Amino acid sequence: MKRTEFFRLRFWHRWLGLVAILPLITAALSGTLLVYKKPLIRLLVTHNAELPANFSQRNLLTQIDHIELILAERGAVRAKAPNKREPYWTITSADEQHLLLAVNDLTPYRSNLWLLDAFSFVHHLHTKLLLEKTGQRILLISGIFAIVLLISGVVLWWPGRKGFRWKFVKPWPFKLRSVLQLHRHSGIVVFPVVLIIALTGSIMLWQKLVNPLLNPIAMQQVDKGRKTTPVPTSASRALTAAQQQIPDGKLTYIRFPNDKNDFYRFRFRLPNEWHSNGRTSVNVYARSNRIEVTPRSDAVPWQYNLINQLYPLHSGYGLNGLYQLLILLGGISLAWLGFTGLVSYGRQKMR
Template sequence: MKLLDTLHRWTGGLIGLVLALLGLSGTILLYEHLWIGLPGSGDPLRGDLSTVAATTEKLMAMPGAQGIIFADEGFGLHRLRLGKEAGAYASQSGEIVSRWVSQWERPELWIFDFHHHLFAGDSGEWVIGIAGLVGTFFVVTGIILWWRTRKTFRFRLWPKRMSRPAIVMHHRDLGVIAAPLLLISVVTGTMMIFRPFALGVVAPFGPVAETAKALEPPKFKGGALADKPDYKAMLTEARRRFPDAEFRILSLPRKDGDPISLRMKQPAEWLPNGRTSIALDAATGKVLAARDALKLPSGAQAFNMAFPIHASKVGGWPWRILMTVSGLAMMMLGSFTVWSFWFKRPKPAKHPTKKAALAT
């Protein structure tokens, strides 16, 4: 038990700040639809085919346009991708509301980049994944260590005093209360980064090999991108195949031969951008393949629920409030851990002086 306690303290002291910042940034992102505050962001969704098709034709004709994240029920603006970091928000009638050339011009973009990549691309994603695994270790070991001192449990939102013993006691008791929510947050977050970990979590829902195959992006070969793709025809065919689905993401190919990708969300899907997808030949606009997310293996469908749970895209305000509690608890536990470990450590006991020893 002493070894477990040492591991818990040292890993917390080393990575607690990362977890605290992830908790804070994640909590802020839970409410981004409320604080972006651009004109039209609260407009009701106009998902009829004629409106979406006309707006898509208009926006994709803009120089440098590479794709669109369509408006949804929670956010009434389309987001247009215009380059590596450049982009724009547009109304559902196709009028540009805001443009940027760098993510640093939009707080929701750089906060998202920090929360997912620590501003370091794939390397930062690995750090976050490791932090998620460590966070899982924290929750499990914290419950085990708390059990020994359960009789001294006291619920406090803030330490009684800013002394190390009071902070440790607060950390222990707050941690066990928030443990279920923290476990959900760190497990679902880590699932989105480490595929082997995710496959292990969803293994009870179906064969791992079947799930892994279903999660691999399909590869198709088509022609080079046409000068004027017929987006209206593409969207019309997509709506014919999935009449009840919302249009979510349209992406142009990154290189010749890749298809145009269209993601859609059916009513029964939890994932906000859906996993129902259609691959279209970039030269002709003809359908190369279509994937119905509701017909994927059970393991793949379980995996697709990780992000909606993590980002509170399901469950309405009650679940968003619970995830807010989780994020704030992670921020408080992580920051107090670092402070108490590095700045409030007990001073080493003084050795008796030679004179005191002789006197004794």
């Protein structure tokens, strides 16, 4: 790289970092808090609840009609079925407030509910910066800047790669005169994980705000010649009809009929699926003998399967503990890179 090109790249690296630093640090720290959201809720709110050993899809059938009544009473929009990592029902209202219900008797958990409110706030901060669509746009632009910063940072580091020292990767002892070295050396070590976080987050926001990278695969109506459950008159019958379509799937989310939609939507997680909530859905219409099914997530083209992995790769949910730890360290590292970059810039301006 020519000397003028090097200085030009460093100029843009510095100024893009200054523009994006605040939303990136905010997203990094809030995302770090969310990585272990489920274990903390299980420890402090549901008191280390465990899913009963004999709990099965049959148990869901006996409880889902009661769950529908609870949703109607509270004006809620969806319910999440219990699983091993979340051994409780989760009821979510239109304003994203959560109610957790014990599996055995569907009684609400009452202790440490401040934690649910805190995580709801942190999630809103992480995904929208508390600014709704405007916040999402800021995060998308900042995420794209983060990708450019990571790649340009590697290019700027490369000429001096032989001077790499592990002592500059650890943040202690923190010395101002070494802050630029801390920024450079730690950045090259965490580059792969932070790049995955920034790239997956940016793609998910692009899908929502700009345009899906792939056209959605249309739901397919079940052939009426096949044996299906009669017209559903209750949530349990609708669930029975849905389970016939995905017999090896585990129920994750349920959306019930409302003023806008007259169908039940059931979402299933297939065996060995990375996505903790699954990506296969069944619509069962409440007023007609009609069932629609999305293509199974294990049978879609590889491009769609790759898009389906964005959320677990970004959050660590549904993946093993080692990857989840890497995501935690990646979030902390992103905030650290922003902090050290800002301090380094400040020292240069003070000279």
